[in-house]
Amino acid sequence: MTTIRAFHKILSHQERLKNQAQVNYQEAVKSFEQVATKLYALLQKKERVETEYNYYLQASGTVTTLATHYAYIEQIKKQIEAVQVEVNRERFNMEKKQEKLTEAHVEVKKFEKIIEKKKSNIIALEVYQESQAMDEVSNRQYFSRDR
Template identity: 45%
Template sequence: MASIQAFHKIRDVHENDKLAAQKTYQQAVKNFEEIAEQLYLGLKKKEETEEQLHEKITGGTLTAHHFAQMQHYITRLDQQIMQLQPEVNQARNYMEKCRRKMTEAHVEVKKFDKLIDRKLKQWQDSQKEIEKKQMDELSLQQFLLERNR
């Protein structure tokens, strides 16, 4: 039974590792979503600005100064987008790494759960076997006592 308690302690350590990995993964997901949302908003702003520019060009209501301003704004958005794309990829890779660690930690906990279950079953089986032997011994002693009377 002492070995089962040791396995429980080891399982608890792995469970704590799993919980820490889950927390890290959740933070990584949150970070990825924040950066990805920034990228999405930048792309959306660029698309909207390009549509406005196109509408003003086709409508003939665009001045050269306004055209230059919009082009400069689109260029700045492009720079922001180009800067955010590697950050998004890095955040995605980190998130995947955290997910793999969380999965590995979960597997470790499951391994110890199964190991504990097996050890407990073995212990219960051995207890039943001991009980059977004791019952056989008692029966034999009672038989011998009855016979000697």
Template identity: 40%
Template sequence: MQYQYKFEKILSIKEKEKNDAFSKYSEALKQFEEAAEKLYKLLKKKEDLHVFQQEKLQAGLSVQDIRHHQQFMENLENIISHNQKAVIDARHRMNLFQEKLMETNVEVRKYEKIREKDLKKFIDHNKFLENSQMDEISIQQYLAGASR
């Protein structure tokens, strides 16, 4: 007798859901990393620009150049602010997909655990039947030998 898991189709569906959740999580993680890297570069650029501006101020700058640098810094701040929101959104999205992945992983493990228990029960039942048949054969051989 061959083993047939009664929830095999459900398990395969759950595994597909898990794989889909993993791919979505991976994509969200990639997007988060890209957004964080972009924000890091902007913050680094701001820091470098601030150091450059301090050096230029000590050397002496015209009012026009100071205004220009201030305007550039304000624009950079706006871009940084926008990118910070993008990083927060990307992190939130990544966390949602991570939770979904963990949920689907738990579901798959539940069905796998059920399958393990069911398979063990099936094997134990087959061993019991086999032992019963062996006992029956032994009894018949004994009775056949005793009747001679």
């Protein structure tokens, strides 16, 4: 029968794995937030440039100005597409890290439960043995009086 000490060692190892998974997940979240912020900034920039472009369209701006703004908008759109791919990759990475963190947390809980059950079994065994010892003492006292 495996001792509780062995399960405590396994539990401490699982907790280290969980802590490492937590660190990895936090790094993935930070990386995702950075890329998402970059995407947000590009979307804001695109919105500002489109507003200027529409203003020049209304104000009958020069063809050169309109062409420049249009080309700039297209360039921003390409950047947005590239960053969206990066955001999706970072989101996928973050979700994988979260799954690993959840799995590690479940493993820690399993071993905590096992240790808890082992302790309660040991206590129950001690109570049973104590009860048996008390019964033996009672029987000896009874039979020693009877003689």
